[in-house]
Amino acid sequence: MAQSDRRTVRDLRRGNRARVLQRLYFDGPLSRQELGPATSLSSGSISNVVSELVAEGVIEEAGVVDSDGGRPRTLLRVAPGSGLLVGIDIGETRIRVELFDLSLTELARTERPLAQHGYDVERVVAHVRAGVADVLRDADADPARLLGIGIGVPGLIEYDSPGGAIVHGQTIGWSAVPFERLLREAVDIPPAVPLFIDNGAKTLGQAEMWFGGGRGSREAAVALIGSGVGACVVHAATPDENARSSALEWGHTTVRIRGRRCRCGSAGCLEAYVGGEALRERWQEAGGPLPPDADDETALATLLAAAFPEGGAAEPDPVALSLLDDTAEYLGAAVADLINLFRPERILLGGWAGLLLGPHLLPEVRRYAGEYALHHAASRTTIELGRLGPDAVTVGAATLPLADFLARGGSRPPVTSRPPGSPGPGALAPARRRSSAAPA
Known part of the structure; x- marks a missing residue:
């Protein structure tokens, strides 16, 4: 019984720390007085945790503000x-690796192309190993200060293996790849630094x-x-x-029934029409x-x-226009499926290809989505472009260890890899804003 009581007290303490940290991260800087109503904790608990x-x-302290009729209040962040x-x-x-501080300010980055060698597992692992070493060296950073490494990958992820996350990526030729174990063996980081591996679309979704x-929805x-196509659905939360x-x-x-052959082996997939690889092939086939x-x-x-064409120096290519109109219709019909199936408040189009296509095709995508979706559901959904640019997957990957750190109340994890059921993408409430220096 005594052991159960100790565990309960420890969990309560960690929960209080997590509530304070989350509110400071997403809504700070805040004073001690403001943290009370924001967390529903007593002034004594706030004082102890802070x-x-x-x-x-x-x-740390982040300045002082005057209060009405009282002493100035110290802000915390x-x-x-x-x-x-x-x-x-x-x-x-390509493989992109970025190092961030806790405010998600970029400290260093490196990229390595994949076009020539594709998704050979050993080469991908070697790129990750070298990329992590590069950003730590370039920022003169101590690996012991790492709170974790987040990785967004294509495909489906399993977490119930003793060796950690296993990746099933049919379109990239990965079948049950023990990716976490391979990275743990290869990447030169302290054993206590956890790895967080998840689907790239989910990391993009968390970042947005x-x-x-996606803020506020x-x-x-x-x-x-991108070259391929994925998506995630986020059921966001109140704070x-x-x-x-x-x-x-x-x-x-x-x-499209009996349509173009997709790289997954099936026919008529959305990716076979709107992915960057498919658009290159369709443009070449059309004589582009x-x-x-x-x-x-x-x-x-x-x-x-x-x-x-820019500047009116040339006439628009009718073949290119026709191909892109077809692309907008395929994409609009697929967006309509998301609307009918999930009825989201917002749909965001991201990824490097989505962000290139969006400024030109977004009005037509909206029009086609409205034609193919149920009208009432479509009237309650907005369709926009993602706002974080082509780096959003990397930022989202970094939020995986960040979410874990905040949920632990600022304590470093005692394990070498994430066990099943521990915090992953979406484990925290969405932030209201992001500062280039510190959350504020």
Whole structure:
């Protein structure tokens, strides 16, 4: 019985620390007096928690404000330098690794292309190993200060293996790859630094919900349109609740019976029509002027330039315009499926290809989505572009260890990898704003 009581007290203390940290991170700087109503904790509990966190260097003073008729109040914030985070995007064309402080200010980054060698597992692991070493070296950062490494990958993730996360990525040729074990063996970091591996669309969704276009909504669908296509649905929360998110293999929903062959092996998938790789192939098949070795990003930029020439120096290419109108219809129909199935308040289109296509196609995507979706559901959904740019997956990956750190009340994890059921994407309420220096 005594052991149970001790565990209960410890859990209560950690919960109080987590509530204070979350409110300071998402709504701070705040004074001790403001933390009381924001967390529903007593002034005594606030005083104890703040004293502990200040002594540990997790929170710090952030200035003083005058109060009406009383003493000035000291503002507190989560200390940006109290830890380091790494976010990694295992993308379709490159691996991007970024090092952040606790405010998600970028300290260093590196990229490595994948076009030539593809998704050979050993090469991907080697790129991650070198990328982590590079950003730590470039920022002159101590690996012992790492709170964790978050990694967004294509495919489905399993967490019930003794060796950690296993990745099933059919479109990239990965079948039951023990990715967490391979990274743990290869990456030169202290054993106590946890790895957090999740679907890239989910990390994008978390970033947009915390800091981007999803802020303030309770349900949103976030699309990741790159060389391939994915999405996640986030059931966001009020500030006092946890959020839930689910990765969707949206790119492999059928938009055309007996249609184009998709790289997953099926026919007529959305990805076979609107992904960057598919758009390059369709433009080449239509006779678009592309060098044989053009990558997906170059091809899409060329296609858009042909359809929407700048300065009126040339007439729009009718073939390019027709191809992009078809693309808008396929995308609009697939967006309508998201509306009918999930009825989200918002749908955000992100990913490098989505952000390139969006400024030109978004009005038509909205129109087609309205035609294909149930009218009442469509009238309650807004369709916008993501706001965090092409780096959003990396930022979202870094929020995985950040969420874990905040949920632990600022305590470092005692394990070497994330056990099943521990906090992952969406484990915290969405942030209201993001500062370039510190959450404020």
